[in-house]
Amino acid sequence: MVTRSDVEAAQQRISGHIRRTPVLELPPGTVAGAAKVWLKLEQLQLTGSFKARGAFNRVVSGIAAGQADDVGVVAASGGNAGLAVACAATRWNLPARVYVPETAPEVKVAKLEKLGAEVVRTGRKYAEAYEAAVADASESGALFCHAYDQPEICAGQGTLGTELLEQTGGELDTILLAVGGGGLMAGVAAATESSARVVGVEPRTIPTLGSALEAGGPVEVDVSGVAADSLGASRIGGIAHEVAVRTGVESVLVEDSDIVAAREHLWSEYRLVVEHGTASAMAALLSGAYRPSEGERVAVVLCGANTDLADLG
Template sequence: MITLEDVESAARRIGGRVRRTPLMEVAPQEFAPTAWRAWLKLELLQHTGSFKARGAFNHLLTATDRGLLTDAGVVAASGGNAGLAFAYAAAQLGTRAEVFVPETAPAVKVAKLRELGADVVQVGVKYNDAYEAATKRAADSGALFCHAYDQPAVGAGQGTIGLELWEQTAGELDTVLVAVGGGGLMAGVATALAGRARVVAVEPENAPTLHAALAADGPVTVPVSGVAADSLGASRIGDIAFEAARATGAEPVLVTDEAIVRARRAVWDRYRLAVEHGTAAAAAALLSGAYRPAPGERVAVLLCGANTDPSDLTGAVEPTH
């Protein structure tokens, strides 16, 4: 588990190394007609194009404080965004990074990893394939292993977004919609906002890791596919995320691939924000009606990543409610 104290410590530790991303208020009728106020948290403007930089810096800086970051550098397993974040953080801290990604990782993410100076190893077709290869490499080399989502310092770093949201809304926040893959982002935000605002954990129907875990009373492996699999491709929710969801009462919601595609295009058409399909899942819950706010509810949608190919973002799409 991670605690609010862990998140607050992470905020102090990574301050000055990550961006305080903007909060944009939007007309409620554009996302949630029954809501009183609505915001988009623009975490897609974070270093490397996703929220992952927060957890990466917190993990590496925590390891540095404990003498665990050596000349062997870091090894990470990632579908893309976590690898980018660890590569960026490692470069900023003057250490080397080796990143294992599945062969299905988007070319744009692989190219960015190499631009950041990381050694990239493509293994298998799923995140788990890359994960197994990375853990073996870390054990053999003595490098610091960096999990994409299931490490306390990583989750605590992601939770700093929740602290920012609370401050930026002056505490006038009821609900945050967060996309869930392995669950590190949800775990951190839910922990940061526990007792203050609810978290709606949005998953693609084709990757229901949290739903399956809650039904089974523990993390289980599920088949994963669909348009958001490149960023929400974990086949098993993290232990930390499962415990955080159960402890904080995070509400799970499923969305279809069609709803995700429509939401991604709607966000582009209305605000010219190019987001990943995984990121669009959070918006899809509102735009499709999978989550309906209560009258007067104050709602924020966390737009968490922008590492996408924008070539198909053409034409207006009007989502249904």
């Protein structure tokens, strides 16, 4: 379980180590019905994604508990979580070993290596990299950093929600954010419980949250589509499911074509470079998959920028 108090503790713990990312208020009338629309520019976070928040909270907590020593840290990641863990480890001069699937984008692998992490490629899917990382941590004694399903990770991600409430003066009704494994959703929903509702946006090809809500618990889903590199978890985390049920998080599905169009729109209109997974949240608004009610105040979280620039016009 993750609560607002956990997020507040994480905020104190990582203050001064991560960036307070800005918000951009869009011109009135940009989205039909909405009174205000903000974009939370979390792609400007350390290592290019929100993952730094949870990784720093996990590593700092581990150091305080005497769990992170010369053996260092281990993670499994399609890219962004590994980058965040490697960055946090570097801050405290700890070795980092990151297991990635063979399909991990080269741009992310190159950044991992630049941060000094040892990169181990294994398997075609995240689940295989995860199993190898867990076995490594068990054998080596390294601090294991889950990509999305650890209390410290979720609470750290939730600091984005606390920050967003402050930046919008509390005048916020709805937060749209992309969902893969659900760590960001869990943290933000816990942080904003009773203040703003959270809508989880997913590619129709990877409905981890929607399937879990329908089944009454996390279930395996097939992983495919344009956003699979960053939203490629095959099931939502247990913490995320619990928080989603407790706080009433909804699931909205978007098509791959709408994700591509939203990413291109963010670049052409605002010169914002984001990943396809990140663009899912914006796709919900632009495609009409999510329609704000009259006067609704909406924030869209743009949570990652580690993408190939070659296919942006």
